[in-house]
Amino acid sequence: MIFSKERPFLLVGAGRMGGAMLSGWMAEGVDPSAIVVSDPSPPEEVRAVITGHGIRLAPEPPAGLEPAVVMVAVKPQLMNKVLPMLAPVVKPDTLVVSVAAGTPVTTFEAAFGPVPVARAMPNTPSMVGRGITGVYPNAAVTADQKDTVGSLLSAVGEVVWLETEDEIDLVTGVSGSGPAYVFWMAECLAAAGETAGLSPETAKRLAIATVCGAGELMHRSKEDPSVLRQNVTSPNGTTAAALEVLMAEDGLKPLLETAVAAAVRRAKELRG
Numbered sequence: 339m340i341f342s343k344e345r346p347f348l349l350v351g352a353g354r355m356g357g358a359m360l361s362g363w364m365a366e367g368v369d370p371s372a373i374v375v376s377d378p379s380p381p382e383e384v385r386a387v388i389t390g391h392g393i394r395l396a397p398e399p400p401a402g403l404e405p406a407v408v409m410v411a412v413k414p415q416l417m418n419k420v421l422p423m424l425a426p427v428v429k430p431d432t433l434v435v436s437v438a439a440g441t442p443v444t445t446f447e448a449a450f451g452p453v454p455v456a457r458a459m460p461n462t463p464s465m466v467g468r469g470i471t472g473v474y475p476n477a478a479v480t481a482d483q484k485d486t487v488g489s490l491l492s493a494v495g496e497v498v499w500l501e502t503e504d505e506i507d508l509v510t511g512v513s514g515s516g517p518a519y520v521f522w523m524a525e526c527l528a529a530a531g532e533t534a535g536l537s538p539e540t541a542k543r544l545a546i547a548t549v550c551g552a553g554e555l556m557h558r559s560k561e562d563p564s565v566l567r568q569n570v571t572s573p574n575g576t577t578a579a580a581l582e583v584l585m586a587e588d589g590l591k592p593l594l595e596t597a598v599a600a601a602v603r604r605a606k607e608l609r610g
């Protein structure tokens with residue numbers, strides 16, 4: 339890692355995403371004394387992680403800090419306010435990592451000069467070591483810095499290096515926002531079970547266990563998801579009956595395509 343107590347890792351914004359990664363890093367044994375968090379009001383559960391590990395917390399980037407890495411994890415709409423506050427601590431060799439949807443590399447270069455910038459798009463399963471992050475580095479990112487970003491992100495899940503910055507918006511639509519689609523599917527499955535006549539508790543329990551179990555099976559199996567699907571589907575059986583609805587021309591596939599396209603479009607709008 340290129341950061342240390344003297345030249346720390348500064349996390350700016352420890353909310354749902356920043357906090358999820360921080361929790362993941364603590365679980366993986368990253369040195370808490372090499373981390374500084376700047377956030378005026380982190381959520382209670384993230385504050386507990388910060389204080390529990392004795393991580394330095396400040397409402398603003400502490401003056402005089404010379405971070406080796408700054409990770410920006412605030413809302414894209416706050417960039418105008420946060421980047422000028424960060425400018426004094428970003429040194430020419432500070433690696434700036436942004437997880438913000440939309441905000442392009444040029445915004446960071448305009449704020450800090452020709453510094454190394456890596457745009458990353460993680461997701462909240464990073465909290466349990468099962469995230470996936472797409473990363474696009476600008477030309478100024480050194481091999482050591484790339485290694486550090488790769489190690490940090492792979493400590494909390496998988497890493498996909500991207501060839502072009504435009505791909506970040508696509509990653510956002512698929513895996514950045516994707517966990518919410520899966521949670522919604524679990525909610526809908528539970529609601530459908532309730533409509534069918536199960537108690538709310540049982541329907542929810544069945545839906546959650548099914549989504550988690552199918553996810554874990556897909557994770558551990560070497561088979562393609564389509565094979566795992568076929569393994570559930572007896573000819574002329576119950577699954578086939580349900581899949582006929584989900585796989586219809588106006589079924590889940592076009593719906594998800596429309597949903598992902600909406601997320602990608604929103605990511606582009608957030609560029610401002």
Ligand SMILES: NC(=O)C1=CN([C@@H]2O[C@H](COP(=O)(O)OP(=O)(O)OC[C@H]3O[C@@H](n4cnc5c(N)ncnc54)[C@H](O)[C@@H]3O)[C@@H](O)[C@H]2O)C=CC1
Pocket residue numbers: 350351352353354355356357376377378379380381397398411412413414416419420437438439459460461462514515
């Ligand atoms: N939540 C998610 O699943 C994902 C979020 N992202 C990106 O992460 C960024 C943050 O999103 P969330 O964590 O969901 O939002 P959030 O609202 O949960 O967290 C934002 C944090 O920023 C803090 N903050 C506000 N003003 C600040 C300032 N001046 N200096 C430092 N911190 C400040 C807030 O107190 C809060 O803790 C966004 O840009 C989003 O696009 C990226 C991938 C997934």
Ligand SMILES: O=C(O)[C@@H]1CCC=N1
Pocket residue numbers: 439510514515
């Ligand atoms: O909803 C959002 O804008 C952020 C980016 C990806 C997930 N959450």
